[in-house]
Amino acid sequence: MSATIRIDNLNHWFNRSEPPVLQDIFVAVQAGQSLALVGESGCGKSTLLNMIAGMIRPTVGTIHIGQNRVLGPRPEWNIMFQHAALYPWLNVVDNVALGLEFAGVGKARRTTAMDMLDRVGLLDKARSRPRDLSGGQQQRVALARSLVMSPSVLLLDEPFSALDTFTRTDLQDEVLGIVAEQGISLVQVTHDLDEAIIMGDRIGVMERSPGRIHALVDNQMNGPRRPGMRGFAEMRDELLAAFGRARRNPSTPVRSTPTDPIELEPEYS
């Protein structure tokens, strides 16, 4: 099931004697849409992503996913990192099924995990150990492990950055196909402008010190988006220009609110 992500008036300090790491963040991602976040190193992209995942509580402001205020992690809000972090002592299918086991799913979890491995093209590796897989295959396992939980939200912190171009393109396609199929809302942090254009229906360009959303650019191109297709180079130029402006002229932060008002509940139980 898909869910809108809504961030309101978010400000965060790791150290109160320093400027805020994140300031005045207002942004919404409609259910089933994708947002790519780009910006200079240290502008707070990962911190913001971890906050959406419920792993860091913002000093000020709120995040809602659907009607739930984010106050901690939940299995249906799934985050993937640059390194797959698989359990080396478990084989591939058991790694994929682990979240289901924690969620109390019985014997059916193995079948579900096998189905998901099939979906990401790794059925033949089900009994392998993670160390026997390539980096790209390990990220596919991590993807299967995320998707097997039927997430409403998938958060990607540069999970493809260490992979070669072909593997990365395959995985980008895989993720986009699955999120479209399942209506998952996606937020992806990346250093790569091309990846942002491929993955993001919307692209947020951040400025740093303090970290703010400098520009929100709607991606007019329909998928699958590929470098070289009409409009791609223009989009890259637009983002580069926004990058330059974010560096030179930090500005009033962008506010973006959802078109449909959401019935918000103060907390989830």
Ligand SMILES: Nc1ncnc2c1ncn2[C@@H]1O[C@H](COP(=O)(O)OP(=O)(O)OP(=O)(O)O)[C@@H](O)[C@H]1O
């Ligand atoms: N746990 C923490 N305690 C103190 N400061 C932190 C902590 N985590 C991040 N920071 C600081 O917050 C700022 C933003 O870090 P963050 O990792 O979110 O940036 P980023 O945009 O993802 O960077 P990069 O692109 O290099 O990964 C940095 O100055 C970082 O040093």
